[in-house]
Amino acid sequence: MRRPVEGEVHVHYGQIYVESDPDSSGPDLAASFAGQSAGLCGAAMPGTLWLTTGLHTGSVRFTVEVHDQAPPLLDPVWEEGVEVSFRPVSAGSMLVQWAGEASWELDLEETDYRVRYCAKGMDEAHQQAARLDDERQLDRYLLQFWPAPPAPDRVLRQTSANAAYWHDYARRQPPPPTPAERAEAELLSRRAQEQAEQERRLAYERWDWGGQLPGQTLRDVGGNVRGLLSFDPALVHAIDASGPAAQRAVALLAARHACEAAGLAQLDWIATALTALAQGRPLSPLFDDSARVWQALESDPRVPDRTVGRPVPPEWPPADAGAHTPTPQPGQTPQIVGPAAAATELPSPPGQPTPLARATRTLKVTTGPPDPSLRMSQPHLAIPALLGAAEADPPKPTRSRRPSTRCTPPWPPAARTTGHFCKRSGPYVRGVRKHPTCRRPSCRRPRQEG
Known part of the structure; x- marks a missing residue:
């Protein structure tokens, strides 16, 4: 037997938890006790235990024990005792204070456990409600784990009015959903989230296109359609429909x-x-x-x-706060118009050195809104x-x-006898050196001298 937790822990609102699902946002009170006959320890939510204390706020004496087999029957010192079944959903089970203020690793395996939760002094602590650090401890708790197959929850002992209240609360809760019902609910929730995300994307796209969704033809146009769209979106859609x-x-x-x-x-x-x-x-x-x-x-x-x-385009109303804003993408290579483009080389792929070239013109690139x-x-x-x-x-x-800088057919008659023809440097034959600028793969052949 080992004790991963022994000492004082702080509680708020009369509750503390065991959690094993790293993606969970925490247990829910009603869902934790759904279908149970025993209160105090709610185990209806997979991978989670809701533990109730008599003290509302303050430090209580708390011990966690992990056994290799079932411990002895409930000690008479304990006034309350319940048992439930529990199975962690990950290898990271922890005792967690309210709002995650502190936690203790329990090192439980992903297997079926029987859990016994024992309490003493719940009514007195409930009447006091809060305890300062220098005040006498009124209630204490013991949480025991041991490997065992799943079994119905049960009340081992009940003496306090506070425990009786929580047992009654648990018995008034509807049964938990079956695994099939839970899977169906998760599927419906996921579909609803996807539908909401789709609607946000459409709302943003509608705003981005001037209040009207574009047809597929307009989407495929590309080019500088955005330049006109920022000035007169109605004209863009009218041209698309014409x-x-x-x-x-x-x-x-x-x-x-x-x-x-x-x-x-x-x-x-x-x-x-x-x-x-x-x-x-x-x-x-x-x-x-x-x-x-x-x-x-x-x-x-x-x-x-x-x-x-x-x-400078006119200012349009901002997009709705609920609309989906696309994630910024890595910067793209600016497109250059005019003769300066002839002296501009495309950037080399990542990891490859950029070749040195003689600069014949000065190119100034600015970013941001038009000046x-x-x-x-x-x-x-x-x-x-x-x-x-x-x-x-x-x-x-x-x-x-x-x-x-691409080679495009039809090629002159010289290409039929000498090989390939590039409009920037003429016919190609197998010979001395390669053309430095033509980007057509089949055009990377030595150039004829003379």
Whole structure:
């Protein structure tokens, strides 16, 4: 026999507990005594014991004994005695004070135990209610464990009015739920929680999309749809519902308006592209590679030097406090527009060294809300609108683009004889060195010299 607890413990509200479920928030009074005929020690909740004391608040003498076999019959010194069956649900059983103020490890195995709870002086302690540290002890308790198969709870002895009250309380409680009923209740509770979480997510998403849930088509658009959403969500949903023909017309209108506002519409190669879009014809080969478009924009001396400030969207009411706020995700790589993207390398995967490169331009990246004082090149903002309007149906919102370094078919006739063709450096054959920028796996072949 061993005694893991022997001495004074503090009680509040005439209660102390044995707990073994690390995920439990503590026992419930009615549930602990449900279906029992014996009060004082409630064992109806799995892995938990509710122990009642006569003293309301203060320190009581408390002893816990763990036996290898059943101890002798109830000693006459004890005025009250009950027995219940108990099985820990984990290896961490503890005697726990009210609100978890203190605890004592009991080192019980995960097996069936018989528990005897004995008390003395309950009525006198109940009448005094509270005890100061320097006052005489009025009640004391003994809690015994020994291995035994489950058996009905029973009252061994009852002499006090306080114990009689708690025995009567226990007998008035309805029986506990069966394991099947408990599993069904847990399932219904889990479903209710999942439903509530789903409703919170939908409420947040509805707010995030301007008061209306998007259809699957709009969800799949991607790109810079959020940029327009923050200014006019009703327009975004109207465009989504308009159909491909109207969306195509909106894309063409936006491209033309952007080019006119940037002063690009009078340039011959831009005007030709706008005309081709309006007539439904493909653009010139120049626009097959966005890198060549940016180079043309940089090299054309007729491109006006116009800048525009960052637009600041209106303030919208905050999301409902009950709505689900997504967990912030790790920072994403900013998308760079214009010629500066040609000098910007994507970050290396974690754990790999970042290669050194010669910097030909200075790139300044800022975070946070738009700063109206920052100016941006209006011609460089118009080009993505033109390229976006040329995409296949359904047209997608304009997105920030990196200059393409991908090899795309159809390839020139030279590729049929020399191997592969990359638009940035020409035909590939097996030879001397590799192309440093092409990201197509099949394009990582040596480049022909000369």
